[in-house]
Amino acid sequence: MAGVITYVKESFEELKNNVTWTPWSEAQRLTVVVAVFSILFSLAIWGIDTVFSRFIKAYFGLIN
Numbered sequence: 001m002a003g004v005i006t007y008v009k010e011s012f013e014e015l016k017n018n019v020t021w022t023p024w025s026e027a028q029r030l031t032v033v034v035a036v037f038s039i040l041f042s043l044a045i046w047g048i049d050t051v052f053s054r055f056i057k058a059y060f061g062l063i064n
């Protein structure tokens with residue numbers, strides 16, 4: 001159990017002293033960029049899925 005406690009303490013110490021954190025303003029800007037691209041990508045996939053779905057329905061409508 002002491003090994004786990006030592007590990008956690010050393011991990012926090014490393015995060016506090018050795019990690020370079022992104023400034024808050026840049027993190028917010030990058031979060032917005034990721035959100036916008038995620039929305040655009042999901043809309044593109046939805047559009048392609050809709051087109052393929054209609055194509056498949058039309059194809060099976062022709063062979064029935």
